[in-house]
Amino acid sequence: MINKLVKEIKEKNAPIVVGLDPQMSFIPAKILGNAYSEFGETLKGASEAIFEFNKEIIDNVYDLIPAVKPQIAMYEEFGVEGIEAFRRTCEYAKKKGLIVIGDIKRGDIGSTSKAYAIAHLGKTKVGNKEYSLFNEDFVTVNPYLGIDGIKPFLEVAQEEKKGIFILCKTSNPSSGEFQDRIIDGKPLYEIVGEKINEWGKDHMGDSYSYVGAVIGATYPKMAEELRKVMPKAYILVPGYGAQGGIAKDLKPFFNEDGLGAIVNSSRGIIAAYKQEKYEKFGAENFGEASRAAVEDMLRDIRSIF
Amino acid sequence: MINKLVKEIKEKNAPIVVGLDPQMSFIPAKILGNAYSEFGETLKGASEAIFEFNKEIIDNVYDLIPAVKPQIAMYEEFGVEGIEAFRRTCEYAKKKGLIVIGDIKRGDIGSTSKAYAIAHLGKTKVGNKEYSLFNEDFVTVNPYLGIDGIKPFLEVAQEEKKGIFILCKTSNPSSGEFQDRIIDGKPLYEIVGEKINEWGKDHMGDSYSYVGAVIGATYPKMAEELRKVMPKAYILVPGYGAQGGIAKDLKPFFNEDGLGAIVNSSRGIIAAYKQEKYEKFGAENFGEASRAAVEDMLRDIRSIF
Numbered sequence: 001m002i003n004k005l006v007k008e009i010k011e012k013n014a015p016i017v018v019g020l021d022p023q024m025s026f027i028p029a030k031i032l033g034n035a036y037s038e039f040g041e042t043l044k045g046a047s048e049a050i051f052e053f054n055k056e057i058i059d060n061v062y063d064l065i066p067a068v069k070p071q072i073a074m075y076e077e078f079g080v081e082g083i084e085a086f087r088r089t090c091e092y093a094k095k096k097g098l099i100v101i102g103d104i105k106r107g108d109i110g111s112t113s114k115a116y117a118i119a120h121l122g123k124t125k126v127g128n129k130e131y132s133l134f135n136e137d138f139v140t141v142n143p144y145l146g147i148d149g150i151k152p153f154l155e156v157a158q159e160e161k162k163g164i165f166i167l168c169k170t171s172n173p174s175s176g177e178f179q180d181r182i183i184d185g186k187p188l189y190e191i192v193g194e195k196i197n198e199w200g201k202d203h204m205g206d207s208y209s210y211v212g213a214v215i216g217a218t219y220p221k222m223a224e225e226l227r228k229v230m231p232k233a234y235i236l237v238p239g240y241g242a243q244g245g246i247a248k249d250l251k252p253f254f255n256e257d258g259l260g261a262i263v264n265s266s267r268g269i270i271a272a273y274k275q276e277k278y279e280k281f282g283a284e285n286f287g288e289a290s291r292a293a294v295e296d297m298l299r300d301i302r303s304i305f
Numbered sequence: 306m307i308n309k310l311v312k313e314i315k316e317k318n319a320p321i322v323v324g325l326d327p328q329m330s331f332i333p334a335k336i337l338g339n340a341y342s343e344f345g346e347t348l349k350g351a352s353e354a355i356f357e358f359n360k361e362i363i364d365n366v367y368d369l370i371p372a373v374k375p376q377i378a379m380y381e382e383f384g385v386e387g388i389e390a391f392r393r394t395c396e397y398a399k400k401k402g403l404i405v406i407g408d409i410k411r412g413d414i415g416s417t418s419k420a421y422a423i424a425h426l427g428k429t430k431v432g433n434k435e436y437s438l439f440n441e442d443f444v445t446v447n448p449y450l451g452i453d454g455i456k457p458f459l460e461v462a463q464e465e466k467k468g469i470f471i472l473c474k475t476s477n478p479s480s481g482e483f484q485d486r487i488i489d490g491k492p493l494y495e496i497v498g499e500k501i502n503e504w505g506k507d508h509m510g511d512s513y514s515y516v517g518a519v520i521g522a523t524y525p526k527m528a529e530e531l532r533k534v535m536p537k538a539y540i541l542v543p544g545y546g547a548q549g550g551i552a553k554d555l556k557p558f559f560n561e562d563g564l565g566a567i568v569n570s571s572r573g574i575i576a577a578y579k580q581e582k583y584e585k586f587g588a589e590n591f592g593e594a595s596r597a598a599v600e601d602m603l604r605d606i607r608s609i610f
Binding site: 023107108145170181 | 326328329341346347348350351376378379381382383384385387388389392410411412413414415416417418420421423424429430431432433434436438439447448449450451452453454472475476477478479480481482483484486487488489493496497500
């Protein structure tokens with residue numbers, strides 16, 4: 001799957017991923033109204049609205065981008081029905097040829113981590129039957145528990161030819177609280193980066209490993225160091241746009257081959273119609289506003305090469 | 306809710322929690338057969354079997370214990386239907402008067418962490434309506450992202466009078482990979498422990514904070530240090546029994562008041578009927594085997610005081 005990701009990024013000349021992190025306030029009144037009139041002001045109604053919102057965005061941008069990244073928290077907020085909207089979103093995106101990065105940030109130990117890995121990347125067994133459930137292509141994983149938490153994901157990823165992105169230096173302001181603390185002269189995020197590099201060596205695609213890393217766009221200097229520490233890891237870069245990361249800061253995330261990083265934007269794309277710049281589209285045409293925002297993001301990111 | 310937890314632990318003289326981490330291999334053939342004959346070898350069938358298995362265990366042990374700790378990964382493995390079994394398990398346990406600790410190990414940033422906090426501890430808004438979804442009393446949270454990831458949980462916990470347990474020193478063999486690394490002369494888990502203590506000060510119940518910590522039974526010496534670092538944090542202790550922790554090692558997790566820790570056992574209780582010691586009960590009476598295992602665990606743990 002890392003080979004497919006690299007191929008799609010090259011073919012579309014688009015090292016970007018659209019984050020499908022819907023909030024109710026992003027969803028235009030018409031979509032909400034339709035869903036509520038069918039299912040009432042219920043969890044099912046909210047979930048239907050979320051799915052229809054995502055579908056419209058996917059339909060408008062799928063030919064421009066290699067991948068989408070649904071953030072499961074925004075779905076889990078609506079309980080079982082929300083999780084069903086997450087599942088449908090993953091399924092629909094794949095049907096449109098997109099690679100799906102499940103932003104799930106799971107991490108536990110042994111059989112527990114294995115259960116998450118099976119649910120999201122693998123196949124669940126019931127009696128003699130097997131089910132691919134959420135069926136993402138990549139997921140994000142939290143490293144705090146060490147290799148015990150990572151290994152089950154590596155095993156399932158290897159079997160299914162899929163991949164993972166391990167949290168390394170996250171984009172949020174307080175990410176340094178633990179991640180920047182110095183251990184033997186190096187920050188913790190670098191120690192984690194060394195491990196990602198080490199674990200990734202046994203899990204190589206053609207040119208990149210399918211063990212990648214998450215490093216926030218908001219920390220370009222750290223990305224420069226980390227790029228050297230783990231040259232074969234693909235870097236998933238959140239924090240561009242709404243969180244303050246700008247294009248010229250993204251250069252150090254990439255290798256000299258122009259590859260090695262994929263930049264995420266969520267609300268900057270999916271809620272584009274709410275920005276002054278795109279308000280001419282109107283709420284009715286929010287999908288077209290998202291397409292325009294993707295085109296602008298692509299221009300912005302291509303300008304750094 | 307921390308006050309209620311302390312009260313129940315005292316009244317039942319039972320500083321223990323039963324981990325509801327069902328695996329298909331734990332579920333007796335009769336329960337599986339009933340569920341499959343009603344729903345087929347489907348995800349719904351598996352989820353029904355999981356719920357009925359949990360229900361039988363809860364019915365047999367609820368009067369002896371203050372709390373249960375369902376591990377969401379084991380449910381997520383069965384997708385949307387599995388998450389419904391998790392929800393039903395939480396609901397049923399609460400109906401029987403038990404405190405529910407959702408072992409979800411979530412952790413993200415800002416609005417994303419908020420979405421998890423709302424789903425599990427708070428109320429989800431849809432239009433003018435509010436829904437308590439999974440409605441756990443406590444959840445476990447991963448600290449790797451720093452206070453940005455914790456704060457939304459603290460806010461919701463405060464509003465709802467609930468609580469959290471933050472991963473500090475986990476029970477697994479490789480937990481030291483990052484957690485034991487030395488920062489300014491102290492291991493990372495101690496730095497995390499200091500933060501748990503600091504964050505917990507603004508979130509006090511009557512005698513303990515509702516910001517607790519997870520420390521594995523497999524690391525009693527570290528628990529001794531950490532007990533001093535965060536005297537007011539309740540410690541959730543996994544790793545007793547199946548993972549190798551034994552009762553005499555549990556002393557350092559408790560304060561001198563005999564409180565401050567709650568010890569989890571999962572498969573040691575829920576799959577007790579599979580052990581030689583309890584096989585006389587037979588698979589038919591697995592609930593009674595679990596009750597006997599709880600009674601033995603209580604005797605074992607009470608012996609340390």
